Amino acid sequence: MSVSSPGDATAVAQIEQSDGTIQLAVVQRRRLKGTFVLGIVVLLLAALFGLAPRTGGSTFRLGDLSQSFALPDITVPTGPVAWTVWALLAVLAAASFWFAWTYRRQPLWLTIAFGVLAVFAFLVWAGADGLVPVPSLLFGAVSLSVPLVFGALGGVIGERVGVVNVAIEGQLLLGAFSAALLSSLTGNPFVGLVGAMIGGVLVSFVLAAFAIKYLVDQVIVGVVLNVLVTGLTGFLYGALLVPNEQELNRPERFARIQIPGLSEIPVLGPVLFNQTFIVYLMFVTVPLVAWGLYRTRWGLRLRAVGEHPQAADTVGIKVTATRFWNVSLAGAIAGIGGAYFTLVSVPQFGKDMTAGLGFIALAAVIFGRWDPIRATLAALLFGFATNLQNLLTILKTPIPSEFMLMLPYVVTILAVAGFAGQIRGPAASGKPYIKE
Template sequence: MTAPAVNIAAERPLPETTVIRSWKAPVALAVFTVLFAILILVAPRAGETTFRLSSGADPLQLPPLALPVVLTTWVCLIFLVLLTAASAYFVRASGRSPLWIVSVYIGIIIIGFLTWAASGSTIPVTGLLAGSLGLAVPLIYGALCGVIGERVGVVNIAIEGQLLAGAFTAAVVASLTGVPFLGLLAAMVAGVLVAFVLASFAIKYLVDQVIVGVVLNVLVIGVTGFLYSQVLQPNAALLNTPPRFGRIAIPLLSDIPIVGPVLFNQTIIVYIMYVVIAAVYIGLFHTQWGLRLRAVGEHPQAADTVGIKVNATRFWNVLLAGSIAGLGGTVFTIGNGIAFNKEMTAGAGFIALAAVIFGQWHPIKATLAALLFGFASSLQNTLSVIGSPVPSEFMLMLPYLVTIFVVAGVVGKSRAPAADGIPYIKG
């Protein structure tokens, strides 16, 4: 009689799955919840805050929204506590906090803080949002540049220099020709030239990418500063009086309450930005180009074995990213009709890098992160105008505090492309 076969594999105990938990998000949310609670307890404010939802030029007028300060702030605090607890629950159950919790948390704390800070005053919502978009446009261009570069495996610290080079070139060319569109094209070329230096040293000569990026930033700041002092200032009427792009209102869409004037009554630079966002997203995730790009950034050896030219792919995509950043630099000059000035980008390239990390190297998420940073800057200006009791020094720090908050706190565990920053040597 034959003995029954024993399935040893079936009886062997399965290995336990280790769940890696990142408590950064719930801890950060808890800290900011406590700070908000201290704010409304130590410095309580009464009265009402009015949110004006329409401007005088809007065809459809919405009534203003008045919120009682005490009730609104306490309701917001309760929701913040619940969202913090939910974040901790999800981390304990699945190892990470969902992005929607962070997004809702940010929205609620903004409402609560605005209601408290503007007590007795009126906040123009349309103006605040329009200012946020205007300040976020160069950040979005810079973030898209960073997403493409890091997805293909090159860390682009030189976004600041590319934005500044684009702003300088656009101002000079548009001033000489009187044609803003030529300034826009020249800015893209300037961004490509800076990216060419980065790609040459980082990809061909294997120089550390971070060092090359930092040096390029210093180089562009020095060159544009020297040319501004020695060339542009003595000939300002000829070389530094750039025309600006006019606003183009899209029929019907620009009449939508609140969002219409903000999104659809803009310059051509903003409309190009909408196209670039969609093109980068579709290209990265729905085309052969994007598949090759991501393969080179994740596993260059495997990409090489299937015939993809790794270094050539990196080189040309870094140049493409540079053209996008150069285009973003035009916002500082011909986008607003402002003369070029020394270091006028004021760290926008580094905030764009923070948006790339906060957005987890995804073009849509990075765009939303850039919008958040733009909102923080616009909020600083709005609260200063309405006479908020928040100290002016704190308001100047606000955009950078938000940057630190989202990158060091709410991002949680995120992974850059595996070959990001690692040079590829064939064979």
């Protein structure tokens, strides 16, 4: 008997009869992994609220000082509200178990609602006798997510065309270095942005050359490139930028562009419409990549090469060229994420300043099931977890600081191992194509 699954709660089994004939049968399977994760979250919150109870009131600030019209602060009783929301989470976890037990796919709205309520309950508990600035929390989450989003988009394009892009970290780092250097020399952040894209393309060019032409293991090449770029930028930083800091490491940064009217929208206005050029570029790039991937000839050919290169070759698609140029495009997009470090968030390049975010972006690709929109949402989740860690430190919660530093990575592990489940990437991803 052989079983094939389309990734749902059902599978098609081929059963060989005694007379040699093959009979197809539908086999149902319970998908309990996501339910198990929800249950763990419910138990952890119950332990947190029970073992470290907090009293008083939690104040949520919904307004922003940059707005002419701001909503008033909202204060809620910490204990009763936290436990009430916890009860709703328990109900949602039970509903998730019911969906899994009855062989039904868990609806997306349930996962989203559970995540939002879990974060709200945790913030109510953490904000006891304190202030939770919601616009600042969301603004910081978006800002921290920008490099992850561009890196994840580069990873999606690379893997969709059949090349595992482990070198996202190197593309981000060289992009940040190139942006700082060229922006400092020219005094123009747009030149720095172009330089960052070129830096990302250089890394992806080497990846494509070894992985596609010379058939070297793609994961090994990506890891080696990350180490190489880390050492190269570290050497150039010490030998070139540090002695000439004023001339070579003082990049001109992008200023915020406030969109009149839209920036006055309560809560979301200052978060989405009082941003820099790179953030607005992200707002355009994500839907553009999603539309191109599923609605254009370019996207059809890209996905065909990543799923079945032999079949694509038979209909006239040049597999090697398609992979080569799309991996280069992926590097250019990831390079934009690197430019955000030195042209927006930090006024100069620093050694190892990407701090492993390229690997978090790779996790967002897997969690997002190799889809641009889902990968973007995953990147936003990881950015929110990182900014939440900073807020919890300010609120002086009883959680040890070491656990605060672990928070973004714990969320990454839960997301990839728990909610992603057993998912199948592009069939030819990581497999070299040898034309017969």
